[in-house]
Amino acid sequence: MMAWAISQDNSLAPGSLAFDEVTVEIGGVAIQLWTRDSGFRKVIEERYEGFVNPEALPECRFEIQLTSNRHSGDTDEDVSVFKCGSKWCLKRGDFQAEWDLESRTGWIRQCANPYSIDSVLRITHSLLLAMQGGFQLHASSAIRNGHAFLFAGVSGVGKTTMASLAPSDAVVLTDEISYVRRIDSGYRAYGTPFAGELGRPGANLSAPLQQACLLRQGERNRLRKVSQAEAIRSLMRHVLFFARDNELVEQVLDAVVNFASRVEVVEMEFTPDRRAWELIQ
Amino acid sequence: MKNCYIARSRSVAARQLGEEMVIMSAQDSTLFNLNPVATLIWLGADGHTPLETIVQQRICSTFEVDLEEALQDAQQFVSELAAHGVLLLGEAPISDANAEMAKLP
Numbered sequence: 279m280m281a282w283a284i285s286q287d288n289s290l291a292p293g294s295l296a297f298d299e300v301t302v303e304i305g306g307v308a309i310q311l312w313t314r315d316s317g318f319r320k321v322i323e324e325r326y327e328g329f330v331n332p333e334a335l336p337e338c339r340f341e342i343q344l345t346s347n348r349h350s351g352d353t354d355e356d357v358s359v360f361k362c363g364s365k366w367c368l369k370r371g372d373f374q375a376e377w378d379l380e381s382r383t384g385w386i387r388q389c390a391n392p393y394s395i396d397s398v399l400r401i402t403h404s405l406l407l408a409m410q411g412g413f414q415l416h417a418s419s420a421i422r423n424g425h426a427f428l429f430a431g432v433s434g435v436g437k438t439t440m441a442s443l444a445p446s447d448a449v450v451l452t453d454e455i456s457y458v459r460r461i462d463s464g465y466r467a468y469g470t471p472f473a474g475e476l477g478r479p480g481a482n483l484s485a486p487l488q489q490a491c492l493l494r495q496g497e498r499n500r501l502r503k504v505s506q507a508e509a510i511r512s513l514m515r516h517v518l519f520f521a522r523d524n525e526l527v528e529q530v531l532d533a534v535v536n537f538a539s540r541v542e543v544v545e546m547e548f549t550p551d552r553r554a555w556e557l558i559q
Numbered sequence: 560m561k562n563c564y565i566a567r568s569r570s571v572a573a574r575q576l577g578e579e580m581v582i583m584s585a586q587d588s589t590l591f592n593l594n595p596v597a598t599l600i601w602l603g604a605d606g607h608t609p610l611e612t613i614v615q616q617r618i619c620s621t622f623e624v625d626l627e628e629a630l631q632d633a634q635q636f637v638s639e640l641a642a643h644g645v646l647l648l649g650e651a652p653i654s655d656a657n658a659e660m661a662k663l664p
Contacts, residue, residue: 506576506577507576507592510574510581514581514590515590519588522586523585524569524570526585527571527583527588531574531581532572532574535581
């Protein structure tokens with residue numbers, strides 16, 4: 279535990295107020311969270327169990343300023359993410375946050391709702407990833423035979439189904455949000471704690487990406503190669519993207535274009551049963 | 560829409576994929592896919608060349624199509640993109656300050 283104080287202008291300064299810190303590392307990118315509320319710290323540790331790494335060097339630090347439940351807002355409200363000078367500003371009905379790119383520090387104002395911190399982490403990771411040529415995707419993912427596979431698609435198409443049908447020799451990385459990073463000349467998929475209908479976090483593992491499958495339920499199991507243009511169009515529809523920022527839009531589009539040129543993208547017609555996994559080798 | 564000039568907005572990212580163009584709006588993250596004909600018009604949207612000239616030089620010279628008919632389709636197309644803020648329309652040339660004149664990959 280370290281002692282820091284946050285002044286009214288939200289800059290970090292050494293001081294006497296005690297904070298509990300938790301470092302959550304997803305995809306090798308660590309974000310340190312500070313809270314004065316030991317109960318909420320416990321909530322964070324439990325929610326991100328398997329992804330808490332006190333030894334990781336954080337890319338950025340957030341102080342969490344908990345507000346009372348009376349002031350908690352609407353989680354269904356559209357999120358607003360924009361850059362103001364060197365700061366990223368994040369806002370939704372249930373939280374507000376700022377993060378300074380230069381000092382790598384920031385704050386989050388929210389009630390003790392774990393969904394709010396989930397959202398802030400997802401948005402912050404999407405910004406960090408974009409700067410590094412990666413992205414998060416609405417997709418389930420798994421490792422089999424040492425390689426990672428993505429299963430992307432709209433809600434209800436079968437992302438969670440593919441994860442829940444995974445055979446014993448496959449490790450599920452997530453059934454909801456896949457984490458893709460550019461490493462050297464290829465891409466790796468990482469597990470995330472962000473769970474969908476499966477209701478459990480993915481494994482904190484990673485593997486080089488072999489294939490991205492665009493899911494479509496059908497009467498048989500088969501793969502169809504898609505053109506690069508079709509791959510980019512389809513993948514872009516599933517990329518988690520929040521910010522209204524020209525530079526970031528350029529980065530994300532470049533990342534997906536590059537991804538589609540290096541990783542095989544296929545349309546996967548599948549029957550929602552275990553036979554679908556026969557295609558994943 | 561006699562004197563129509565078109566320019567690419569600054570608030571989009573565009574990448575050419577073969578003969579097609581993928582455009583993403585920074586305003587609302589909307590994704591647009593342009594077919595080869597629409598891509599030719601997009602590429603000609605420099606803010607200084609009248610739409611009629613773009614259609615004549617890039618469309619009619621490439622495809623066997625009547626100028627009047629092609630121009631009518633082009634006007635509808637640019638109006639739709641302008642409604643989304645992807646293209647800027649003007650009755651006079653559009654300055655670089657208002658439009659994206661950056662190189663296209």
